Amino acid sequence: MPRVAEKQVEPEDRNREHSVGPEFGPWLAKASILVVDDEPGMRNFLLRTLGPQCKRLETASNTEEATAKLDENHFDVLILDNIMSGKNGVEWLAEQRSVGFFADAILMTAYADLETAIQALRAGAADFVLKPFRSNQILNAVARCLDRVRLQRENYVLRHQLESTSDVRLSDRLIGESKVVRQVRDTIARVAPLPTTVLITGQSGTGKEIAARSLHALSDRNDKPFVPVNCAAIPPEMIESELFGHVKGAFTGAQASRDGLLLHARGGTLFLDEIGELPHALQGKLLRVLEDKRVRPVGAEREVPVDVRFVFATNADLGEQVSDGRFRAELYFRINVMQLHLPPLKDRGDDVHELAELLMRRLSQQLGMPPVEMCERTKERLSHYDWPGNVRELRNVIERSLILGRFPDQFGTEATSNRGPEISLASVERRHILAVLQSVGGNREEAARQLGISRKTIDRKCATWNA
Known part of the structure; x- marks a missing residue:
């Protein structure tokens, strides 16, 4: 059920400093807010209370004016009176939700009853305040909405990043x-x-x-x-x-x-x-x-x-x-x-050594294994290999070396330098993709993720190779 604020006896705090907790302040300062109320006194009160705290605040005296403003601008929070001439706030909010309005809404009302609260919840209201209220109540109601949306956004984006x-x-x-x-x-x-x-x-x-x-x-x-x-x-x-x-x-x-x-x-x-x-x-x-x-x-x-x-x-x-x-x-x-x-790794000269050393430090910490020393011969092999998989392939080689406790005897140098000109880049690519597929048990989705290519690309190449 939406949060119901405690009813107060003072509609305005003329002598009280309008403030919000420091944990919410930065988010409130970046917010765009739309106030919809047919009472000029309430609109002016919210302008004085919220205007200095947020990035942009606009007002509308009716739902028609509010609809026009939503069509032209994005708002982070909507503050909406329930009882207005014409359409009430809950009905109008439900309509806006159905046509693509996502931002949080705070419903204001002078009448606190269970039926109104349930209707507000169904219409998508995030908070519910009773008139009259103190300035800090509305400030913190707005800040709670912004903080909830911020956390929801960060979690959604983080989950998407981890997946993709x-x-x-x-x-x-x-x-x-x-x-x-x-x-x-x-x-x-x-x-x-x-x-x-x-x-x-x-x-x-x-x-x-x-x-x-x-x-x-x-x-x-x-x-x-x-x-x-x-x-x-x-x-x-x-x-x-x-x-x-x-x-x-x-x-x-x-x-x-x-x-x-x-x-x-x-x-x-x-x-x-x-x-x-x-x-x-x-x-x-x-x-x-x-x-x-x-x-x-x-x-x-x-x-x-x-x-x-x-x-x-x-x-x-x-x-x-x-x-x-x-x-x-x-x-x-x-x-x-x-x-x-962006140039391929093979065209970046000694950058491969700097990248290898950085990967060695990072992966040794992640795996809890001691770093493997890179001797001059290893550095020479790193420099002369073509790295068809670029930094992603270099990472795999470094991780393999940590697991083995030494650099592998072969990570492509011999395949590209000692077996003659008939060994093409296509054959190296084929060997690399099949090796990754084998390492993940044939899971093409996971192989595509590790290789940084699409599943469709792997399917197409495996069909060509009859793999």
């Missing part, structure tokens, strides 16, 4: 002092402060997510969320709902309305990895979001304004996919504003 992202990230910046990596870092520093859309290209395991995180960290959005999404890791039938959100009843199993990852990234950066795997039908909808800066949740009638910086990544040739009709040309030209190419 790689575990080879070393830091939020590209490691190494090779010329090619310094050039990439310089480009990141130049483009990060700009709102420009960036397309990051490069082989799997070259650090595309790290580059995206660097762009976010060096931007003016660095205090807002960074939300990474692996388009290949989400089932095609679920990806629209995951990105855009959905309203209750939009499809079988949609038992409650939910924000999508686009709205969770609001104010920050949305990183769409493996964008070439996005279903063709959804590419047009994403293009509209990029053009209009608005998103329509699945099953909703209302488009929600969204402020997000987009960063895309791919290990595929999108130009070739456009030619084949697998990727929309208009979307390709829209996302390819600034292209950032």
Whole structure:
């Protein structure tokens, strides 16, 4: 049941300092709030109470005016009177929930009865305060809503990251002092402060997510969320709902309305990895979001304004996919504003030694095993190997060496240097993918996650190899 605040005898605290607990203050300062009440005195009271505490506060004197404001702007919290001329607050809130309004709502009423509380709960109210109330009551009601939404957003994004992202990230910046990596870092520093859309290209395991995180960290959005999404890791039938959100009843199993990852990234950066795997039908909808800066949740009638910086990544040739009709040309030209190419590990010279040493330190701590010394011969082998799996493959070699207590006798050097020119990169790739498949007991989903490629790619290659 919604929280019912204790009834007070003073409607306004003219001489009391309006304050909120320090644990809530920072979130309240960033909030956008809409107050809907037909009493000018209450609107003015809430303007004086909440206005200095939050980022933006707007008021509406009736539900028609409030509907128009919701159509044009995003609000984090809605403060709504229940008894107004025309439609009451509970009825109007239920209507807004049905067309895609997700933010928390606080219902104000002068009448506290069980039936009203139940109706408010069913309409989706998060809190319930009785008139008259003190200023600190409404401040803390708003702050509780914001804190609950913050925790919900962080947990949802964290769960999504754990399900869909790689575990080879070393830091939020590209490691190494090779010329090619310094050039990439310089480009990141130049483009990060700009709102420009960036397309990051490069082989799997070259650090595309790290580059995206660097762009976010060096931007003016660095205090807002960074939300990474692996388009290949989400089932095609679920990806629209995951990105855009959905309203209750939009499809079988949609038992409650939910924000999508686009709205969770609001104010920050949305990183769409493996964008070439996005279903063709959804590419047009994403293009509209990029053009209009608005998103329509699945099953909703209302488009929600969204402020997000987009960063895309791919290990595929999108130009070739456009030619084949697998990727929309208009979307390709829209996302390819600034292209950032990450070099493969084999082109980064002695960076492989720095990366190997860092991975050795990190993994030895994680596994609770002593580091393995890298002698000059090992360093030479590391330098001369082509690393078709890039940093991800290097991580596997380091982990294997920790388990064995020494570097393996073979991790590809002999295969590429001592067996003659007939050993191609394709054969090395085949051996590497099959080895990873074997290490995970044939589980193609897990192998795809470790390799940083899509399940469809593994299925296609295994069909070619009859594996």
